[in-house]
Amino acid sequence: MTPPPPETVRVLIVGTGGMANAHAEAYAAMEGVELVGGVDRNPENLHSFNARHGITHAFDSVIDALQWGAFDAVSNVTPDAVHFPTTMPLLSAGKHVLCEKPLAVNYAEAAQMADAARRAGVVNMINLTYRNVPAVMEAARLVESGAIGAVRHFEASYLQSWLTQPAWGRWNEEAQWLWRLSRKHGSLGVLGDVGVHILDFATFVAGADTAQMSCRLRTFDKAPGGRIGEYDLDANDSATLQVQLAGGAVGVIHASRMASGHLNDLRLRIFGTKGGLDVRWENNQSILRACLGADLTSAAWQDMPVPPVETNYVRFIKAVRAGQDVRPDFARGAVLQQALDAAVESDMDACRDVAVG
Structure with missing residues (x-):
């Protein structure tokens, strides 16, 4: 596991649509957590989001944010199809990632994300919000x-x-x-x-x-x-x-x-x-x-x-500080993605019974 960051955890938000506000508000309510940057290809959304949450750094890509690099953890709140291409560079750079669900659009991508997170030794979590219930x-x-x-x-x-x-x-x-x-x-x-x-x-x-x-x-x-x-x-x-x-x-x-x-x-x-x-x-x-x-x-x-119970956001930040694993992780997201893929396969083949995995 990657060593924990300093006491203040610096968080980057990738994707600044509606759900990103819930992430930002959850982090803002925690002591020792600082929202330091936002990433979005839509400049209007990005600058409005940053202004709303007092965020000073804005980037139109994850690669640009990584070149800056002054963050410890990331909330990925992009649309489903963007989770894979935005998360993989973050994992390669050793950043801790909380990703929205579903983890990817198919099991092949989800499995790659889970494997990359394991190899990087970073905290990785999928935001299945009803674990907060x-x-x-x-x-x-x-x-x-x-x-x-x-x-x-x-x-x-x-x-x-x-x-x-x-x-x-x-x-x-x-x-x-x-x-x-x-x-x-x-x-x-x-x-x-x-x-x-x-x-x-x-x-x-x-x-x-x-x-x-x-x-x-x-x-x-x-x-x-x-x-x-x-x-x-x-x-x-x-x-x-x-x-x-x-x-x-x-x-x-x-x-x-x-x-x-x-x-x-x-x-x-x-x-x-x-x-x-x-x-x-x-x-x-x-x-x-x-x-x-x-x-x-x-x-x-x-x-x-x-x-x-503590929210996923709180447990994610605690795990980042401690350098410890947390659930539900990317491996869980990949398991669920297998079931989603099987559901799509079944529907496309006259609703036949499909083995998962």
Whole structure:
């Protein structure tokens, strides 16, 4: 592992779109963390972002930023297709990287990123933000402890409605949304944007990776000719998956941007030989309920306490300071990318069952 930097951790933000503000605000709230530079090919976005967050250095490429070099750690908040070409030079230069999800657009690139991070000995983390949810972390601990016995069945969903209402902005007018609907602009659709989250949500809690799956992806008509300006609206809007885990459990996972009535809701119901758990992130509330032990015969579900957890941003900076590994890392991102690739392969071949890996 690369030695830790000085007490003050200097952070570079690569990609200055909407999500970058969440990264910048999280770092700004930490003592001993300094936002020192921004990178973006769009000068208007870059300078507006830097001004908003008091950042003094601006670069139009990662290579230019590396030539300057006065930073220790990086948040990569670029679109999906840009993760690989922007992250690889950073790893080669020995920089610690927190990268947005999905790690890449295919397993080959994700595996290269994970291998490069391992060889560089740097802190590497994928920003699976629902690891910040206390109910998720406590549910994973309970499953690992054997509280629900052997996992046998699960159902999981990630539901959004930003294509049916304007609460998050007008998707048909704003570039920050339109690129997410266009494969040419690097989007993997709902499968890559939120499907990766719910795959991690389910398999992390279950303690087992995806072994095989079948998948159906659907893109809906959203504009005349399927196009708005430079954006072809051809990325998938809904995904349904039939999944078998490495441990033998089976389940269903679905995700959609067309789920009217749900702004940003995740749910997992997971059942084992000794009990079940209901894990939710709904209306920004972390909820965990369980049916265990004597409650099984009456099917009574109890609210469970959930200890607070540190955010990915905090854990990333702590790992950088300590020179220690942190999870979820790039290797986890590559495992999830295998499942995403299998889902795309299944959909392209009449939804047949596909082995993962």
